[in-house]
Amino acid sequence: MAEIILLHSAQGLRPGVGAAAEALREGGHMVRTPDYYDGEVFDDLQAGLRKRDAIGPEEIELRFRRIGDEVTGPAVFAGFSLGAYGAQLLAVTHPAARGALLFHGAVPLAEVTAGDWPDGVPVQVHHAERDPWVDEDTVARLGTAVGAGFEHFTYPGDAHLFADPDLPGYSGESAALMWKRVRDFLSRI
Template sequence: MAEIILLHSAQGLRPGVLGAAEALREGGHVVRTPDYYDGEVFDDLESGLRKRDTIGFEELGRRWRAIGEQARGPVVFAGFSLGGFGAQVLAATHPLARGALLYHGCAAVPEVSDRGWPVTVPMQLHYAEGDPWVNADDVRSLRTELGPIFACFIYPGNVHLFADPDLPGYSAESASLMWKRSRDFISQV
């Protein structure tokens, strides 16, 4: 059984994130879904991005580190979009990190860690092939930097956050496959 810290997107701790936590708990894992957005939830991305900008990346980093400090044992950091960036930062720098699950977004390693990526922390990335928020150069950079500990799964479609059943572009089939692959990943780390 693994501890998983699942970070929400810029739209806040939406019901879809709580549903994702349930999908990951099916593997018998402990999943925490901390709120780093002061309880605010947004139906549209633009409002969520305004909240992100109001908080600022320096403060978000502080909040993510505080969340990471609550880990008590080996942990997999996971996150959606903006939360994926937070999960990536924590997975690259936290001494108890055992894996990273990134949903609908990623960053190149130099953006998250000046020490490089730890070879003991495998990563999975999941996104839709036409997701306008995923940078192909960042994906190539991760593939090059991480090599065999990096797995990338690309799903049909052109929307961001396809796994949230309350948002436009939800794909039940893709989401189901993503959760299965995620549980398999967690069981191996």
């Protein structure tokens, strides 16, 4: 069974990430939730983005790669928003990658590799239909790059982190459906 590496959003390692990890553990999965924000947690997205900017993109990428360096066996890389960038980066570059779960975000493939998406590494992308932080064209191009192993799911509304029960915009119905789809995905890994 692949370990799940679950990366937090720009708001830090919030209780909602812990709740997601526990839900996955209840399904029998090993889950790690590394902190790449120096222990800082933010209720306000703008404060979290200021932390992201203070760390800087090169250092954030380095921190994601260090997290990957700690992975020794098969892994599914998963992440929320900014963490989805890290999950995508590790899924395309780490030799033990077995899948990627991108929650509320995706980046152009060229931002994580100069090459192709690796064969046999499936991807699921989940976001709200009108999420202002997700570019549909980027998701579509990622789907083309991944090919047959790509799944893309949208949910009603415009809330960015709709699956975090501690944030405004939480949708229990959408979150439950998302986690069902994630469990189905993981059962095929």
